[in-house]
Amino acid sequence: MSNERATTGRTPDMGDVAALAGVSKQTVSRALSNHPNVTARTRAKVEAAVSQLGYRRNAAASMLSSGRSRTIGVVSMPTLNFSSAVIGYGMERAARAAGYSVSVATTTSLAPESIADSMSRLAEQAVEGIVLAVPVIAGSAATEEISRRIPTVTIDGSRSASTQVVAVDQFAVGRLATEHLLELGHETVWHVAGPAEWVEAGERETAWHAVLTEAGREAPPIVRGDWSPESGYQAGLLLTRMPEVTAVFVASDEMAFGLIRALHEQGRRVPHDVSVVGVDDIALAAYCSPALTTVAQPFEEIGRLAVDHLLDYIADPATTPDPTTVSPSLVVRGSTAPAPSA
Amino acid sequence: MSNERATTGRTPDMGDVAALAGVSKQTVSRALSNHPNVTARTRAKVEAAVSQLGYRRNAAASMLSSGRSRTIGVVSMPTLNFSSAVIGYGMERAARAAGYSVSVATTTSLAPESIADSMSRLAEQAVEGIVLAVPVIAGSAATEEISRRIPTVTIDGSRSASTQVVAVDQFAVGRLATEHLLELGHETVWHVAGPAEWVEAGERETAWHAVLTEAGREAPPIVRGDWSPESGYQAGLLLTRMPEVTAVFVASDEMAFGLIRALHEQGRRVPHDVSVVGVDDIALAAYCSPALTTVAQPFEEIGRLAVDHLLDYIADPATTPDPTTVSPSLVVRGSTAPAPSA
DNA sequence: ACACAGATTGTTACCGATAACAACTCTCAC
DNA sequence: GTGAGAGTTGTTATCGGTAACAATCTGTGT
Structure with a gap:
């Protein structure tokens, strides 16, 4: 009793899973994408085949065929400071919760051309959206061009025509x-x-x-x-x-x-x-x-908000840019005291 | 005088570039990959067409067809501390210099199953190699399984059969x-x-x-x-x-x-x-x-070394794991003084 | 029992690049 | 002038999924 397909030595593909589960490739695809119209029975068969073969979906093929990369990009300074680290953490969590992964492009300078360069590296990776986690005062023609094509959210930057802003007040x-x-x-x-x-x-x-x-x-x-x-x-x-x-x-x-x-x-x-x-x-x-x-x-919240906004924006690019601000809070400790009564 | 291909409204593909440059798709591919055997004249024509159309290579298609993603993955703790931030910076620089990009998967726990989960998220993205920037004491079956398939370098971890180590002494x-x-x-x-x-x-x-x-x-x-x-x-x-x-x-x-x-x-x-x-x-x-x-x-150096090793390992998986250590240095400042002569 | 809507599954074509191979061009030695 | 060989370019098949559409199955109301 042998399978039609010999999967030995090759990393299994969707066809192998389909053959083992006794369904079509397309059904496997639907089952794995949580498509609603799949019977529980079918889904179970597919899942069994998947784990038996140790199958993993090939992201490249999926991306190529659907045009969706399920990845968002972040432009940041080399994250040597506290704030960007925490913002990054907030973004990663939010992105992962939505089934997205995060790709980081660091920029060593704040010059518009350097930022534009980072953005196009991300564009090459077909990110669906970009978070600019750098303090951009003014966009350049190059950055504008990219953010017109790819939904972009700026953290703590200045507003521009094609960019949403999430900022601490x-x-x-x-x-x-x-x-x-x-x-x-x-x-x-x-x-x-x-x-x-x-x-x-x-x-x-x-x-x-x-x-x-x-x-x-x-x-x-x-x-x-x-x-x-x-x-x-x-x-x-x-x-x-x-x-x-x-x-x-x-x-x-x-x-x-x-x-x-x-x-x-x-x-x-x-x-x-x-x-x-x-x-x-x-x-x-x-x-x-x-x-x-x-x-x-609230850095972590900022990161989360930026990603949430970006995903909304990706889902419906018609959304009008709507700047969001969150409030800081004073933490009083020991380094302040009443003025010396001179 | 009109082109055969109407590129209006569509993002241009390699065929468009080829048509405009008057060469074949394959030649465009070669020119863009810096393949040696392409005439300077041809290369120039291609480059002109590329910049005229604003063409960018589709990473997904490239990855699917070549099997190479030009991406390495990093597993790290949410980077709230100095060391991982600097290590990350060193890795990004080294990777970029080699034409690779870096994809980060954070793990919130050091439990082997959590690390294995992060690793498989990276595997799904078809990374060519993985840097484990977390303090793993012991690998599990699941992590071993992945690092047998995908070249893996551990930073500051314990050595295991299928993993190289780069560490501070x-x-x-x-x-x-x-x-x-x-x-x-x-x-x-x-x-x-x-x-x-x-x-x-x-x-x-x-x-x-x-x-x-x-x-x-x-x-x-x-x-x-x-x-x-x-x-x-x-x-x-x-x-x-x-x-x-x-x-x-x-x-x-x-x-x-x-x-x-x-x-x-x-x-x-x-x-x-x-x-x-x-x-x-x-x-x-x-x-x-x-x-x-x-x-x-020397955190930045550690990051750089980890990536360099990983790329060597990817290039030639036959390399025998060869642990590398770098030396720390003492910085004497004001918090130490001779013992009080009680 | 029958028609029909909705749910589920299958078939086919295609996404955009690259590998492998085939074909062509040019230079140079004899 | 011709053939060898290197250098350059073109052709075809293929990577592994998903969209769009077609086909089948299920259950319901009459």
Whole structure:
């Protein structure tokens, strides 16, 4: 008693499964795609044959024939920082839940041509949608061209005609931090900002400035860093030279760590002499000395939302771009205290 | 004068390019794959047609027909920690340099069946090779089955019949840290270890123990954490109760941050009363107060090596598994000092 | 018992590229 | 001038699925 098809030594294909289950290739395909109109009995026979042969569907063939890759692409910076790592995790979970896999293209620069390059690498892999997890201020012709063809969602970027946006309300980030420090009685708040080409950084600055102005305070000059702890340290060396500095809003926790270290070295106590607020709520924020007051951003949710939106958009490209924002929250720890009553 | 083929509204395929360039499909294929035997003239015509039509090769078709996906897969834990992020970066760069792209499958648990599941998701995507960037102690039948079919390299794992290993010399990590502390004159060295199911953690323990024994010192009981800062903090609360503790080797920087915070809170000064050595050299290590002495691991190099090995292995599966190790290095900063001359 | 709708299964053609092989062109030695 | 051989290009079959349509089966109401 022998099968018609000899499957020895060859990786089994759908035809082999069909033959073993005594049905047609197409029925196997339907059973495996959870198509509704398949009898329980048939489905069981197919599943038995599948596991007996150790069959796996060939993704390439499936993709070629259906035109659907069940893959979404992500453009991100080399994920050395907390936020992108967590965003990536949120995306992966959401994508997997929807039966999609995620392909990552890193870009080392924020230049539009570099981003466009990453996007076309993804396009070559026939991704059905793209998440731009980089701080794009302006799209270029090249990026626009691709996102017209492939549904694209931008995280924390600026809106453009063919791109949806999912973002943390960065204005709220700046507002929460600055208001917190003013409420503690500080005369004004200094700001260590992120690089000018990051949208997030710009919006936090704007909010910081707006809150100060609204409260009738003078906004001191901005000190600019590059997100690195070292740049925060340098900013700290600068600020310790000015005795009038009692409150600093730092645009990231990592810079805040550097800043606090500089303050310590120069004998300024935190929070007794200077209060510091960071942004991100990285894992170590609670274990700094003193524990860092910071503005937490729901990164994992952002990742999830970006993918959910993208999948909706893929399902119905007619959807009108509808920017979604989620709110940050202030986490008060030990690095902030009432102003020294000079 | 009109072309035979109307390409309007359809994404162009190789046939369109061929028609426009006045050559055959196959020649286009050869030109685009950098096949040697194509005239410069022909290649130029093809390239012109490609850019005129905005043609991109369909990866699915290419994969189906050639059987090669030009993709490698990575199994990793949700990349919330420094090391995996940097390893991932190193892999991506190496893969891209070789014309490969990287597909990531995260696994939330270290259970063999969970890892096997991630591996088969990758197998479904027809990856040509797999990097296991998770601390596997033992393979299961299921994982073995897959890695027999698909070339697999394990990072920092245990060797198995069908798997190559690329690893940091974790014994050296433990040795460097422990010897450094002994050389500073400490009577013995305490150890806050990582979870028992991580190979790295085990080897560091072994080395720590061996160095102490060899020096004729008594090895104090091990305190075990789970890599989180919180677990380091808890370990710190425990150790501060014992006045005889003057030197601690902590198996990760993040735990070291937690431990140092606990020491501070309890009034033990670092490094004056207690010296601390961490592992990893995360970006913030230099900005802790005091700056953290730690053992740096060349993560990016590990990622690169893993991919290089994998590609060699793919090219020639007959290669005998040949474990590669790279050396860590001690970075001395401010958290270690000579033993208090009690 | 019969017609008919809906559910289930089968048949055929095709997705877009590449491998294997066949055919052609050119150069150079004799 | 001719044949050998290398270099270049074309032809055909095929990879493993899925869409679209055709065919069959099931159960229901009259």
